[in-house]
Amino acid sequence: MKDPMKMLRQVQQMQDRMNKVQQELETETVEASAGGGAVTVVATGTQKLVSVIISADVASDTDMLQDLVVAAVNEAMEKSKAMAASKMQSVASGLGLPPGLL
Numbered sequence: 001m002k003d004p005m006k007m008l009r010q011v012q013q014m015q016d017r018m019n020k021v022q023q024e025l026e027t028e029t030v031e032a033s034a035g036g037g038a039v040t041v042v043a044t045g046t047q048k049l050v051s052v053i054i055s056a057d058v059a060s061d062t063d064m065l066q067d068l069v070v071a072a073v074n075e076a077m078e079k080s081k082a083m084a085a086s087k088m089q090s091v092a093s094g095l096g097l098p099p100g101l102l
Contacts (some may be wrong), residue, residue, distance in 0.1 A: 025087060030043055
């Protein structure tokens with residue numbers, strides 16, 4: 001039987017690493033754009049929208065602008081989720097857990 005104290009220490013180390021990754025994700029950002037850069041969105045690794053930059057060239061066409069904002073936000077959220085998943089997987093890989101468990 002394995003040493004329960006050793007297992008407890010490993011779990012605590014994993015929690016510490018996961019907390020550190022969570023804190024890093026709050027400050028790391030991803031950027032996405034749509035319409036050839038007409039709309040640029042920045043989001044954190046925790047899927048929080050940080051900024052939206054809109055080119056004056058598209059500001060007058062509200063229908064197109066709305067579509068571009070949605071597209072840029074969706075892309076930024078996907079990038080953010082992928083970054084978070086990658087970082088969390090790196091924590092899990094040190095534990096010998098199967099891929100995709102976290």
